Amino acid sequence: MPAPMKVYLAGPEVFLPNGREVIEAKQALTRRYGFEPNVWLGEGEPPPAEPFAFGLYISAANEAVMRDSDLIIANLTPFRGISADIGTAYELGFMCAMGKPAFGYTNDPRGYVERLTGDFYAGKVEADAEGVLRGTDGLMVEDHGMVDNLMVDGGIDRNGGVIVRRRVEPARILDDLGALEECLGIARDRLPG
Template sequence: MRSIYLAGPDVFYPDFEQLVARKAELVRQRGFLPIYAGVMDYPVAPSKWQTGVAISAVNELLMRGADMLIANLTPFRGLAADTGTAFEIGFMSARDKPIYAYSNASAKHTERIVQFYNGERRIDSSGLPRGSDNTLIEDFEMTDNLMIDGTVALRNGRICVPPDGRDLPFDDLRVFEACLNALVLAECGK
């Protein structure tokens, strides 16, 4: 049975167990094995730092055993995807695995950056957009940073977002399910 690693900041939410159980069931219904952080017990270590390293090692082991990835790019604690999720995308990209992603946020990355600057944006003498602190605003009409969208596109994956332009609650699985369906269609149609 082929497996899908479910990446995202879901583990930080109080209802993580119920949320991941719902996702896992949808994955199983489509004939794939769900793999995700927390599916195995983590080793107990003598310090917080060592515990963190042990968790990282287990998650890398889980990804090594996965055939493909679905990443939750819904912005987490900032403008963009969770940093751990970005690492997981990079890890699976380096292994040349199929990568699919979704976000329950409808705004493009550029729009979120401009919101961060309270709508302030200027065009420099080269025609490039800059924020109030004079840093370049990435403007490629992408869901997240160009390295995230790019690696998904280069692996023939897809990033799904809410179709009606409205943000959805973090635990709403409609966009996740659309992403999963796109993956199944692509992978089973081969």
């Protein structure tokens, strides 16, 4: 019997007060769908004490785990703003650049343009003389009907995946795992093995 595919589970859960619990629940769910969560467990040399060096140490460790993973499933729920966590976006791009299957999910089903116009610009957008939608700062408002920046949606699409959108109660927006479970089911059905 072949070994299960290794999944890199990207997302901002490490920052949550209940982060360890949420990460462990994500890993258990991943195993239930026949995959192996591939995570850095802090093995190796002792980490440096200086904060910048410690950050570089974690970055390198995560990149090593991504290289050793077969696919990525990224939590794209807006985090500290209107878009996905920037670290998660980097990890998604890293995996897509290696040509690995990519899937995503979000607990905010609104598209990027709805979050940009509603949450960031508070509805104050107007078309300019050429018909281009612009915010109060004059910047163009892109509308491609996508979950996030077109590079996020495009990378997932080109690498065979989908983005699952769900609406959850606001108190659970960062730790509800229903969309992850749906994403795992789709990945299991689409991928060999």
